[in-house]
Amino acid sequence: MISVVIAAYNEEGIIRQSVLKTLDYLRNEIAGSWELIVVNDGSADGTGAILDEMAKTETDLVVLHHLHNYGQGRALRTGFAQCHGDVIVTLDADLSYGPQYIKILTGSLKDKRVDIALASAYAKGGTVRNVPYYRLFLSKWGNYYLARMSQYSISTSTCVVRAYRREVIDSLFLTADGMELQLEILMKSAMMNFKVSEEPAELAWDMDKLMEADFGRVSKMRIFRTIALYLKMGWLFRPAYIFIIASLLLLGPGLYMAFYLALFRLAPTFMEHLGSGLSVAVSVSLAENLTKYAYSFGLSAALIIFGFQLFIFGMLMMQSKFYFDELYRLGQQIIFDNRRNREDKK
Structure with a gap:
């Protein structure tokens, strides 16, 4: 019918x-x-x-x-x-x-x-x-x-x-x-x-x-x-998608900036002072570049930290939704079984 x-x-x-x-x-x-x-x-x-x-x-x-x-x-x-x-x-x-x-x-x-x-x-x-x-x-x-x-x-x-x-x-x-x-x-x-x-x-x-x-x-x-x-x-x-997309939008520029600073700022200074010893090269490289490019390092770190936090939050929301879906299916199955049992008794 x-x-x-x-x-x-x-x-x-x-x-x-x-x-x-x-x-x-x-x-x-x-x-x-x-x-x-x-x-x-x-x-x-x-x-x-x-x-x-x-x-x-x-x-x-x-x-x-x-x-x-x-x-x-x-x-x-x-x-x-x-x-x-x-x-x-x-x-x-x-x-x-x-x-x-x-x-x-x-x-x-x-x-x-x-x-x-x-x-x-x-x-x-x-x-x-x-x-x-x-x-x-x-x-x-x-x-x-x-x-x-x-x-x-x-x-x-x-x-x-x-x-x-x-x-x-x-x-x-x-x-x-x-x-x-x-x-x-x-x-x-x-x-x-x-x-x-x-x-x-x-x-x-x-x-x-x-x-x-x-x-x-x-x-x-x-x-x-x-x-x-x-x-x-x-x-x-899909509630987690917004957070994951936002995290990628933050992590992308943040990681790019970090890679650029490490390869084109820290690495040349490090190699220049490597002859004075490893610890000296690391200290001088960090001191010079953190002073000179403080805003760039700060922005890169902020983007990576906030992006990573949003990504973890999105993954937790995906996990939560998975458990919610499982509980919803279980609850609906119980309701359906109870209804069918009542109909069988009639």
């Missing part, structure tokens, strides 16, 4: 068309059993009323409501809790990717033997139409950064349109309320060693959505929040 989940917030202008289009696709293209769950995330417009009206005549439609707007992540989690299928598919309320990806992604789960299948407009063969340039630029570079920081070789980490095996959702303890849920799922799936693949897709905005997303009406604070979210989630994927 396939469970399709859609989170909707203030979508009264499109929600009826989106739901009907999805139902039509499921009835005509999906051979097995399925269910469509739409979660109204505390919409302030007529979205909830439209969905309730449709649910009276569309028996295959399940409508859930939040009293308040908690965010896309909370809405999807509410939908997950009501799913009965062994495969769960999530879609955008505006169908930016289209319902045809239900079959494409569920097929990918089976054909590629993966646990999560993603729709990606940035994968090879994917296309993007009518998306504002600033939005496309931010999304592409944000996803590129997340791909470099995550354990998965994928081009899109933030897309909602996905298919999951039921055991993936059941085995993850999810807490995110906003759009970061997509990243939380990938991060915790990596801890559980779940396999992920992506399918090239077409991302197409209609003209109404394009007008609403006009750059002049987009809050700069919202853009900054999105950038901050990307940076934070990348950090959570």
